[in-house]
Amino acid sequence: MSSQTTYRELNGVECGKAVRARISAAAAQVHAKRGHAPHLVAVLVGEDPASQTYVASKVKACGEVGFRSTLLKEPADTTEAALLALVDKLNNDPSVDGFIVQLPLPGHINEERVTLAIAPGKDVDGFHPQNLGRMMLGLPGYLPATPNGIVELLKHYEVATEGKHCVVVGRSNIVGTPMGILMSRNTYPGNCTVTIAHSRTKDLPSITRQADILVVAIGKPNFITADRVKQGAVVVDVGIHRLADASRKSGFRLCGDVDFDGVAPKCSWITPVPGGVGPMTVTSLLMNTLKAAQG
Numbered sequence: 001m002s003s004q005t006t007y008r009e010l011n012g013v014e015c016g017k018a019v020r021a022r023i024s025a026a027a028a029q030v031h032a033k034r035g036h037a038p039h040l041v042a043v044l045v046g047e048d049p050a051s052q053t054y055v056a057s058k059v060k061a062c063g064e065v066g067f068r069s070t071l072l073k074e075p076a077d078t079t080e081a082a083l084l085a086l087v088d089k090l091n092n093d094p095s096v097d098g099f100i101v102q103l104p105l106p107g108h109i110n111e112e113r114v115t116l117a118i119a120p121g122k123d124v125d126g127f128h129p130q131n132l133g134r135m136m137l138g139l140p141g142y143l144p145a146t147p148n149g150i151v152e153l154l155k156h157y158e159v160a161t162e163g164k165h166c167v168v169v170g171r172s173n174i175v176g177t178p179m180g181i182l183m184s185r186n187t188y189p190g191n192c193t194v195t196i197a198h199s200r201t202k203d204l205p206s207i208t209r210q211a212d213i214l215v216v217a218i219g220k221p222n223f224i225t226a227d228r229v230k231q232g233a234v235v236v237d238v239g240i241h242r243l244a245d246a247s248r249k250s251g252f253r254l255c256g257d258v259d260f261d262g263v264a265p266k267c268s269w270i271t272p273v274p275g276g277v278g279p280m281t282v283t284s285l286l287m288n289t290l291k292a293a294q295g
């Protein structure tokens, strides 16, 4: 007997469209009420191609929902002091509802110092310790964009989470760790029993095979193969990589941390790459910016 299931896609483009329609309507209300649109500023330091692409998609998304956006491009040799001065200026600029400093920053700039300098009330990436602490305590604040986008995706497709074993592979401050916290909260989506795995985890396949919901954020292309996934699992792939592909006009193709072709037939739900978590990260940033503008 075949063990194949017919999987369904957790489609971040489709879900993002639905959420963005609601954001757009709310943005029009904010605009009408106070006379100007929600305003997001994105600071990009240097020329990292992936960062340029991410920031461009964030700026474009702002336009699509009726937000104002400003892209501030700073040279790669910008000093930490100059960047901190810019952060301070944005913190005190009443025309700016929220802003992000795109990571990673060049090596000579301390990311932690920059993140800490952002006013928590304008930290729409949700990376400031105050916002992470509020998330931890279940208090209102800005949730980190990628985990929150995943939560929205699960909600949109009404994926059952209560009582499930959620395994998160990766423990970064911006994805894996907050993801684990959100999935263990006493709410929907949540109420999971959570395991967080990382590079020191022993016998990772035996852990991932126990997952009803598997969230993978490790940054290694096609790392999770079918033998590491339980039949019927929900799989969320956060990774995004460019692999050289001479058969494509662009010369590359995108893939995630999960071997989609091998894993998908075992899943009940799975995110595609591209078109899964990526668009939801951007949508989540818009949600936070709207919240900032609503005051």
Ligand SMILES: NC(=O)c1ccc[n+]([C@@H]2O[C@H](COP(=O)([O-])OP(=O)(O)OC[C@H]3O[C@@H](n4cnc5c(N)ncnc54)[C@H](OP(=O)(O)O)[C@@H]3O)[C@@H](O)[C@H]2O)c1
Residues within 6 Å of the ligand: 146, 169, 170, 171, 172, 173, 174, 175, 176, 197, 198, 199, 200, 201, 204, 217, 218, 219, 220, 238, 239, 240, 241, 277, 278, 279, 281
């Ligand atoms: N789609 C999106 O919107 C979006 C947003 C953010 C990130 N991403 C992508 O998601 C991926 C992860 O991002 P990140 O910022 O969380 O990465 P990160 O900061 O590099 O963290 C990677 C995590 O994976 C763990 N890990 C690495 N190798 C492992 C292994 N062999 N077995 C088990 N765990 C392992 C690391 O463990 P240790 O802690 O022990 O080192 C670490 O906790 C990247 O591909 C990134 O580009 C996508």
